[in-house]
Each structure stands twice: as C-alpha cells, then as structure tokens.
Amino acid sequence: MLQFIRRLIQIFVIALLIIIPILSLYEILIENFRLPMVQGRGWQQIFDFVDSAMRHFTEDPVKIVKNIKGNIFWTITIYDFTLSDPLILVGHIFGSRAFYISLLVSALPFIIITILFGRVFCGWICPMDLLLELNNKIRRLLYKIGLRPYNIIFSRSHKYALLFVGSILTFLLGVQLFAFIYPPAIINREAVHYIYYGSVGMGVVAIAAIMLIEVSLSERLWCRYFCPGGGLYSVLGTGRLVTIVRDKNLCDDCADCNKACEFAFNPMRDKFGMECNNCGKCISVCEKKGLSFKFSLPWRRTKT
Ligand code: SF4
Ligand code: SF4
Structure with missing residues (x-):
C-alpha cells in the first residue's frame, strides 16, 4: 500500500508536468482564436478533449487556466499559491x-x-x-x-x-x-x-x-x-523527525531490506544515515514487519 501511494504521487507529479504546459498552450490558442487550427490529429484530439472537459465545469475556461502556471525553473503557481x-x-x-x-x-x-x-x-x-x-x-x-x-x-x-x-x-x-x-x-x-x-x-x-x-x-x-x-x-533533512526503526526481535537478518534499498544503505544494521529518502521500500519488503516509520527527536535517538 505504501509503495502504491508513493507511485501515485510520483505519477501525479509527472502528469502535472505534462498537463500544465498543455493548459498554458490551450489558453494561448483560445485567446488568439487558433484552437480550430491546431495541426496534427493527436494534438487536435488532445485540445478538443481539454476544451470539452474545461467547458464541462465553466463557461470561461481561460479564466481558470490563467491562474494555473508553471515555469521552466520547475516552479508552479495556482492562483496566489506558488511552490x-x-x-x-x-x-x-x-x-x-x-x-x-x-x-x-x-x-x-x-x-x-x-x-x-x-x-x-x-x-x-x-x-x-x-x-x-x-x-x-x-x-x-x-x-x-x-x-x-x-x-x-x-x-x-x-x-x-x-x-x-x-x-x-x-x-x-x-x-x-x-x-x-x-x-x-x-x-x-x-x-x-x-x-x-x-x-x-x-x-x-x-x-x-x-x-x-x-x-x-x-x-x-x-x-x-x-x-x-x-x-x-x-x-536540510539531517535532523528529520520521522525515521525508520528496526525491531531487533522481529528481524531475522534475511537482508531483503538491504537488497531493496536502491540507495545502498544498510537497514538491516540500522544504517540509514542522513541521505535516506524515507521511500519505505525496505519497510514494504520486510515480511517479518521488522521495520517501521517512527517519530522521534534527533537528540533522543542513537546515532546511525
Ligand atoms: S527508506 Fe528507502 S532509502 Fe531509506 S533505507 Fe529504506 S529503502 Fe533505503
Ligand atoms: S537525488 Fe533526488 S532530486 Fe536529485 S534526481 Fe535523484 S531523486 Fe531527484
């Protein structure tokens, strides 16, 4: 389930990277009355789909699309909120x-x-x-x-x-x-x-x-x-509050977690370090449920 949610978020981000420029281009085409002149059957279908989907919700799609912007420096603005x-x-x-x-x-x-x-x-x-x-x-x-x-x-x-x-x-x-x-x-x-x-x-x-x-x-x-x-x-995440902990009583040293970790850490020996990205792959592969996320204060945990 954890990995399913993670994948969904990643796919959502990639979808945004595609949808936002399409919406920006759609806005330009509408404002310049060029929507019917789009070349290429695939692109025509895409913009027809965007147009009918937008008009399903509003009579003035440009008003909404104007407020959703990305830029080539990997920044997104939705209305007054910029990320x-x-x-x-x-x-x-x-x-x-x-x-x-x-x-x-x-x-x-x-x-x-x-x-x-x-x-x-x-x-x-x-x-x-x-x-x-x-x-x-x-x-x-x-x-x-x-x-x-x-x-x-x-x-x-x-x-x-x-x-x-x-x-x-x-x-x-x-x-x-x-x-x-x-x-x-x-x-x-x-x-x-x-x-x-x-x-x-x-x-x-x-x-x-x-x-x-x-x-x-x-x-x-x-x-x-x-x-x-x-x-x-x-x-920035050196002192993160959420880390992964291993329950030594459940762990049977099978090393599945180490094999799953693409960043080459050593969850089986509690070696996560400051670079662990909390992807949770090691947690997901552990059949004994020996690994889990834990909230703890950095100065109260043993150093890994
Ligand atoms: S959470 Fe991800 S990066 Fe961190 S130790 Fe587990 S598998 Fe490796
Ligand atoms: S290190 Fe992090 S930010 Fe850089 S490419 Fe890999 S996942 Fe992306």
Whole structure:
C-alpha cells in the first residue's frame, strides 16, 4: 500500500508536468482564436478533449487556466499559491545576489516537509526518481538473466561538492546554473519544449545518458553520488523527525531490506544515515514487519 501511494504521487507529479504546459498552450490558442487550427490529429484530439472537459465545469475556461502556471525553473503557481524547489531558491539567491521573501515563502512547504521527513522529495516527488527506479529494474533484470553490469562506487560527498561549487559559480556568473543540471528542472523544461515546439533538446540526451550509465556502469549513480538537489535535501533533512526503526526481535537478518534499498544503505544494521529518502521500500519488503516509520527527536535517538 505504501509503495502504491508513493507511485501515485510520483505519477501525479509527472502528469502535472505534462498537463500544465498543455493548459498554458490551450489558453494561448483560445485567446488568439487558433484552437480550430491546431495541426496534427493527436494534438487536435488532445485540445478538443481539454476544451470539452474545461467547458464541462465553466463557461470561461481561460479564466481558470490563467491562474494555473508553471515555469521552466520547475516552479508552479495556482492562483496566489506558488511552490518552488529549494534548490531553485538557492540558485535564485546566488544568481541574483538578492533575497526575495516571496521566493523563500514559495519554497517553505518543501523545506518544512524535508525538516520533518528528511529527503522525501527524492523518494516521493522527484520525477527523475521514478524514471531511474524503472531504469534500475532493467539493471536488476540483467543480473537475473546472468549479465553482470559494473557497479562503480563513488564518494557520496560529490553531491555536496557539486552543490557548493554550483552555488559559488552561480554567484560569480549570475546565471541559474542548477537549472541546467538538476533533473526535475530538465524534465520540466523538456516537457514544455516538446508540447510547445514539438521537439526536445539536449536535456533528453543528458537524461538518457544518465539512464544508460546507471544500467551498465553504476547503480543509481546520479541520486546516490552527484545530484546537488539530493545533497541539499540531505542537509536540510539531517535532523528529520520521522525515521525508520528496526525491531531487533522481529528481524531475522534475511537482508531483503538491504537488497531493496536502491540507495545502498544498510537497514538491516540500522544504517540509514542522513541521505535516506524515507521511500519505505525496505519497510514494504520486510515480511517479518521488522521495520517501521517512527517519530522521534534527533537528540533522543542513537546515532546511525
Ligand atoms: S537525488 Fe536529485 S534526481 Fe535523484 S531523486 Fe533526488 S532530486 Fe531527484
Ligand atoms: S533505507 Fe529504506 S527508506 Fe531509506 S532509502 Fe533505503 S529503502 Fe528507502
């Protein structure tokens, strides 16, 4: 059930990445009286469907659609509520060398969730995680059929180094560099590009390259070792209140939890660390029900 809910949330986020640009384009087409001129049978059907669905609820769809906006920096605005990614916030602060309270407020929901639950953005929300988890199934299938892909191990500190160096360079150059290397922002940008212009850019090549490397050379390379977003979420979630605990009386050391963990932690020996994304896969595979989420204060728990 836990994994089903997690998948639903991930799929919902990916659906939003597709629906929001379609709605924006729909608004432009309506306002310019170009809806009947849409080229391509598939696109025609999509916009006809959007139009009839919208008109089912309102006589003035543009009025609603105008209030739902995304932008290529992976930010979403619904009416007066804006939601931003903390990494993009960091990029804006360093890139513009200015501090905008409104931007901080828009990133606060993710910051608070991370302080409470740790790196859950990665396990529950990030669209790249869903792609890479599916990709990892191919890798594990290769193992099952007897092929042995490499598994090159890097230091997990690379992601913090990338976060630090990226912030400094963003400050010096005044350019939002994270948007170029941060997968959720890349996927968002490519989706917008495809829907608006019918083509994709180098971002798709970069994502495909990461997937290929992960299948053949290093399991879950990007999220484990390099993603600056994963680094930022890990730092913010260091003292998270919700962690996973193991009941030693129920655990029979079968190591199923360790095998399930794509981030290569060691739940069987209580080694979750600050980078655990609380995805709950280890909990779900434990037949003895030996693992569970627990609310506890960081200073009252034994260090893992
Ligand atoms: S580490 Fe980066 S790419 Fe991976 S899930 Fe987290 S934010 Fe997404
Ligand atoms: S330890 Fe468990 S919850 Fe944490 S990343 Fe691994 S499988 Fe997910």
